[in-house]
Amino acid sequence: MKENLIFIGMPAVGKSTVGIVVAKRLGKRFIDTDLLIQEQEKKLLREIIAEVGDDGFLKIENQVNRDVxxxxxxxxxxxxxxxxxxxxxxxxxxxxxxxLKASYQTIRRRIRNPQKRGVVLREGQTLKDLYNERVPYFEKYADITVCEDGCRIEETIENVLNAVRKYNKNAQKTRKKPGWKRPRPKK
Incomplete structure (x- = not known):
């Protein structure tokens, strides 16, 4: 059972809001990596992006997250x-x-003005384009998917907690199967 939970999803799905409450409920620490980036660079995210561009920001984001x-x-x-x-x-x-999965319609309703929200869009890119581009990545990396369409924040939190319990229970069953050996870490 891995003891850390990492939330991914589009802006406005509640990664931080849900994450803080889930952390408290599970007795875990909460880490917002955007804040770590701002602390390291001593600038706001939008200032970093304005200074180094999208690619430069992704390099910083990769380094900070990789080193957590x-x-x-x-x-x-x-x-x-x-x-x-x-x-x-x-x-x-x-x-x-x-x-944390939400339909485009839900995201659009929550993000009225992408620029004010700090959503970085490339020249000519729409929020819909960004959504369509990112969803396959979210699906690729997800161990657990929790759809929050039509849910209040409290329901999303309960759905996450239930999904994590179920995932961990299934992971324990897998480890207890006869003949199962813990895989060796890759070097």
Missing amino acids: KAENSVISPGGSVIYCEEAMKHYKEIGTVVY
Whole structure:
């Protein structure tokens, strides 16, 4: 059973809001990696992006997330972390990745103005384009998917807790099967 939970998903799905409450309910520490990036760079995210561009920001985001040392924590990285291969490999090794899924319509309703929300869109890219681009990555990395369409925040939190319990229970059953051996870590 991996003791860390890592939340991924589009902006406005509640990675931080849900993450904080889930961390408290499970007696875990909460880590917001956007705050770690801002602390390291001593600038706001939008200032970093304005200074180094999207690619430069992704390099910083990859490095900060890849270097997160966490035990018994709930980690909320920024939505673009899924583009950071090293960071996602690290997260898959140290925890269970939970995809907070919401339909485009739900995201659009929550994000009225993407620029004010701090959503980085490339020249000519729409929020719908970004959504369509990211969903396959979220699905690729997710160990657990929790759909929050039509749910209040309290329901999403309960759904996450139930899904994590079920996932951990199934993981324990798998480990107890006769002939099963713990895989050796890759070097």
